[in-house]
Amino acid sequence: MHSSRIQLSLQQLEAFVQVAALGSFRAAAAQIGVSQPALSRTIRQAEQTLGARLFDRDTRHVTISPVGGELLPIAQRILREFDSAFSELGQFMQGSRGRVTVAALPSLGSALVPNAIAAFKKHCPQAEFTLMEAPAEVLLAAVEDGRADFGLSVRPAPDLRLQYQHLLDDSMVLLCRADDPLAGRSSVPWSVFAQRPFIASQPNSSIRPLTDAVFLQKGLSIRPAFESPSVSACGGLIGAGLGLAALPQLALDLVNMHRLVAVPLVRPHASRPIGVVTRIGRTLPPVGRAFITRVLALHDPRVYAIPRA
Known part of the structure; x- marks a missing residue:
């Protein structure tokens, strides 16, 4: 993993978290509402950015890799904070805060x-x-x-x-x-x-x-x-x-x-x-x-x- 700042998009983090939670690319694609090839491409782009695999997969199983295990709580926290921040912005725009x-x-x-x-x-x-x-x-x-x-x-x-x-x-x-x-x-x-x-x-x-x-x-x-x-x-x-x-x-x-x-x-x-x-x-x-x-x-x-x- 490079020491410089890692540029992962929210879309990539969400795809990664869903695959990790469901243990399946097909189920994660259905949950997010994209095609399985599109989801696989998103995960592959994230892995290229990191220079490491996020999942070990074969025809029947998807297992999170050591790098993926390290990334998972970070990605979950970022997505929670993003949702919370935009929820607050939405409440501000609606005049409730x-x-x-x-x-x-x-x-x-x-x-x-x-x-x-x-x-x-x-x-x-x-x-x-x-x-x-x-x-x-x-x-x-x-x-x-x-x-x-x-x-x-x-x-x-x-x-x-x-x-x-x-x-x-x-x-x-x-x-x-x-x-x-x-x-x-x-x-x-x-x-x-x-x-x-x-x-x-x-x-x-x-x-x-x-x-x-x-x-x-x-x-x-x-x-x-x-x-x-x-x-x-x-x-x-x-x-x-x-x-x-x-x-x-x-x-x-x-x-x-x-x-x-x-x-x-x-x-x-x-x-x-x-x-x-x-x-x-x-x-x-x-x-x-x-x-x-x-x-x-x-x-x-x-x-x-x-x-x-």
Whole structure:
């Protein structure tokens, strides 16, 4: 056997392993689905490459040679690894394995994404996820520059290289203390914020543009009593009696609702549009496409129950 690298093809290794397993050229040819002369030619080419016989054969018996006995476990391992590798590639191409990076608003990272990932992994347990949470502006930038495969966020501005697929409308509610007179109301108009201290979200959040737009539409000049750094901090400020806030329903998962109540906001009814955001022209990994398809197809567009005291 030459000391240089041995060049045996997968076809030759498979033919060799089948003859060794079945002890017959005829049976091995039938198993592989080739003619016996073709199989014999394949084995002969392998022997020429090795410079040694793989089988000792006569008219009635086929016996593996010492070189064949040495080659057999190596060939079996190579074929197993080849099958395993291409099985993994097939699973990747089908979207049942691979890694996907999802960027989500903090409220969605708490209320929607974990359940979506859990449901997906029941069918595709080998899929792996990296979850990023960020305000809308940072999140959309992560999708645009490729740090995230896709985002779950509000509708992006039209000047960005992003595509938006609508998922749900996240209705706005008023958040107040349970002992507030407003807590017992079935709904509250937006004009209430003209009479009570208003706790606003940060300007770079997905909530602030929506509340600002409603106030502009209603002709309300509202000066925030506080600009809360986060949704959870907003709940703390309200609990301390420092004002009221307008929040999307899904954001309530980030709030300690003990002693707080959410009431629907009306006149007008307003909601935060939530959808899947991808970068135009980017090829997503198959697992990412499969996850998006399942989220869009299986999402329950129900109206989320509003926590009450």
